[in-house]
Amino acid sequence: MKIITSIAELRAWRKTLLVAGETLAFVPTMGNLHEGHLALVAAARQHARRVVVSIFVNPLQFGQGEDYLTYPRTFDEDCAKLEAAGVDVVFHPSVEELYPRTEQRYKVEPPAIQDELCGKFRPGHFRGVATVVTKLFNIVQSEYAMFGKKDYQQLKVIEGFVADLDFPVTIVPVDTGRADDGLALSSRNGYLTPEERAEAPRLYRNLKQIESSLKAGDSDFVKLTETARADLENHGWRVDYVEIRTAQTLDHARPGDKALVVLAAARLGKPRLIDNLEVSL
Amino acid sequence: MKIITSIAELRAWRKTLLVAGETLAFVPTMGNLHEGHLALVAAARQHARRVVVSIFVNPLQFGQGEDYLTYPRTFDEDCAKLEAAGVDVVFHPSVEELYPRTEQRYKVEPPAIQDELCGKFRPGHFRGVATVVTKLFNIVQSEYAMFGKKDYQQLKVIEGFVADLDFPVTIVPVDTGRADDGLALSSRNGYLTPEERAEAPRLYRNLKQIESSLKAGDSDFVKLTETARADLENHGWRVDYVEIRTAQTLDHARPGDKALVVLAAARLGKPRLIDNLEVSL
Missing domain, CATH: 3.40.50.620 (HUPs)
Structure with a gap:
């Protein structure tokens, strides 16, 4: 090499x-x-x-x-x-x-x-x-x-x-590489303390929860993302955003859109973590 | 082809x-x-x-x-x-x-x-x-x-x-191609009436005049460019600019700069003509 x-x-x-x-x-x-x-x-x-x-x-x-x-x-x-x-x-x-x-x-x-x-x-x-x-x-x-x-x-x-x-x-x-508990691999994960590392997979769990709700037919995007934001903030995260967008253009998703992506960014202690999940309806 | x-x-x-x-x-x-x-x-x-x-x-x-x-x-x-x-x-x-x-x-x-x-x-x-x-x-x-x-x-x-x-x-x-009378070749010259075409070489003549003055040691850039502007305006041109800049970066020239370019743009009737002349002192 x-x-x-x-x-x-x-x-x-x-x-x-x-x-x-x-x-x-x-x-x-x-x-x-x-x-x-x-x-x-x-x-x-x-x-x-x-x-x-x-x-x-x-x-x-x-x-x-x-x-x-x-x-x-x-x-x-x-x-x-x-x-x-x-x-x-x-x-x-x-x-x-x-x-x-x-x-x-x-x-x-x-x-x-x-x-x-x-x-x-x-x-x-x-x-x-x-x-x-x-x-x-x-x-x-x-x-x-x-x-x-x-x-x-x-x-x-x-x-x-x-x-x-x-x-x-x-x-x-x-595709995004993930640890066994779902945390997206990132160089910035190295900034996490052991306690924060144990808490970190909550970001991905919330994306998966929104995916389940979307697939079950829920199209109240505001409620879905605010629920995730509240769960993260209740566990010590400072949330920059949780949003549902169209996968191709990142426009704001509207009910009826089929190819979506759920994106989130939040700070846990020092590092800022980001993750996302494509959802096809 | x-x-x-x-x-x-x-x-x-x-x-x-x-x-x-x-x-x-x-x-x-x-x-x-x-x-x-x-x-x-x-x-x-x-x-x-x-x-x-x-x-x-x-x-x-x-x-x-x-x-x-x-x-x-x-x-x-x-x-x-x-x-x-x-x-x-x-x-x-x-x-x-x-x-x-x-x-x-x-x-x-x-x-x-x-x-x-x-x-x-x-x-x-x-x-x-x-x-x-x-x-x-x-x-x-x-x-x-x-x-x-x-x-x-x-x-x-x-x-x-x-x-x-x-x-x-x-x-x-x-290098810029020129007609025998000095006018820079341009597709927009086709917009000129015969009378305007006869007047058009004045733009280049003014650049040459500034070049002569610069080479003779004149470094009053404002006077040089204003003189050119006045000559053009006195002959029916609407002048966008006549400026002396550094050739490499197009910064405003200062006395002592050696590699200059004199640039001008002006309208004669309908068309807008541009021209320039590099001057090495």
């Missing part, structure tokens, strides 16, 4: 694949890899001959007061996992390599959805995500790129700009 | 070049081709084995009240010129092919320079340019793309987003 830190070297390697007629799949990550990331790598290996994983904690997508500086960085352990998983190249640029100018002047601007759901609580986050992923797509130029459904709104933003701006890459969504 | 109207077919053709190891240069145009465009084609042929020219009048870069509907469309004549010039492919998508959704939601957002110079008089223009050129770059995936210096601010915006977003294309600036 090759570790590449420069854009020029990554591009040179990519060119050798083109000459050899080998396809490439790309898994962008911020490192601190868990089984969820390895599921993305496994999916990548099913789609293409070669796999590149990027590890880059992107300052542009963190807001003031967020955990950019303390975000867990575990590069050596990450590389061991990726080598065992059969990855060909780890792309690990420095901040100076990816943002050589004092300011990132040109950005990819998402539409109003960037200010809803998680965007309401993380101003500028999705602009930062769309911009860095654009840069990475332009550097890696893979045929496929894998994104977890765990970050559902991020997946929709990426599918959106790829379609609207005609990026020559196929986005492959991958 | 092949005429291609679908994105899928263009991509399929582009793939055959990759397999054959042939390089590609791209000349994006809005059609109504003149010698200035053909100079871009000639430069393209010097840079790559194959040349693709797009002809697409992009609604996203025209403002309300601008000439989108009346912009001259001369496809058959254009194709004859391009075939004679040795072009391999003309890419001529419909508006529905390039903008299949009711709304272009995701855009490439330039920084504050988009609201200065021409951007002050054409709100949203450079956002529209950056967005459609991004789409075309992603569709064509050429190694080179040629842009005329006539649209100097556009050239700087494109160089800017290519650098900031790491697009894998080399931008090649090409």
Whole structure:
């Protein structure tokens, strides 16, 4: 497994694949890899001959007061996992390599959805995500790129700009990895105390409860989401949102919609946890 | 020469070049081709084995009240010129092919320079340019793309987003084509009456006059540009701006700056003419 830190070297390697007629799949990550990331790598290996994983904690997508500086960085352990998983190249640029100018002047601007759901609580986050992923797509130029459904709104933003701006890459969504008790795998779970970790699966249980109610025909979306919010708040969570949206466009769901997604974000102690569940009626 | 109207077919053709190891240069145009465009084609042929020219009048870069509907469309004549010039492919998508959704939601957002110079008089223009050129770059995936210096601010915006977003294309600036009397070649010159056409070279003459003064050591930029403005207005022009900026970044020039560009935009009757002149001190 090759570790590449420069854009020029990554591009040179990519060119050798083109000459050899080998396809490439790309898994962008911020490192601190868990089984969820390895599921993305496994999916990548099913789609293409070669796999590149990027590890880059992107300052542009963190807001003031967020955990950019303390975000867990575990590069050596990450590389061991990726080598065992059969990855060909780890792309690990420095901040100076990816943002050589004092300011990132040109950005990819998402539409109003960037200010809803998680965007309401993380101003500028999705602009930062769309911009860095654009840069990475332009550097890696893979045929496929894998994104977890765990970050559902991020997946929709990426599918959106790829379609609207005609990026020559196929986005492959991958199901959320979960612990046995249902908790969605996330690097930020490492911030949880043992007590919080025991409480954490309540987020997913509430999504499952809403799914059951929806499948039973309940279409009082306000009541369903407020019930979940109350249950979480009664157990010490500070809830950012629990919402029912259309799965394709993340519009507000209306009774009669068939393809839904239930999304939630809430803080338990220090970390902010997010999760979601697609529901087909 | 092949005429291609679908994105899928263009991509399929582009793939055959990759397999054959042939390089590609791209000349994006809005059609109504003149010698200035053909100079871009000639430069393209010097840079790559194959040349693709797009002809697409992009609604996203025209403002309300601008000439989108009346912009001259001369496809058959254009194709004859391009075939004679040795072009391999003309890419001529419909508006529905390039903008299949009711709304272009995701855009490439330039920084504050988009609201200065021409951007002050054409709100949203450079956002529209950056967005459609991004789409075309992603569709064509050429190694080179040629842009005329006539649209100097556009050239700087494109160089800017290519650098900031790491697009894998080399931008090649090409000198402005001019009539014998100095008038910059432009499709919009076709809007001029014979009397206006005779008056039109005054714009370039004023740029040359400023160049002479700068080279003679005059650094009173306000006096130089106001003198030019007055000369134009005294001869029936409505002047949007005459400005002296730094050539690399389009910042306001200060005495002592060495690489300058003098830019002007003004209306003579119906059409709005723009021109510029790089000045190295």
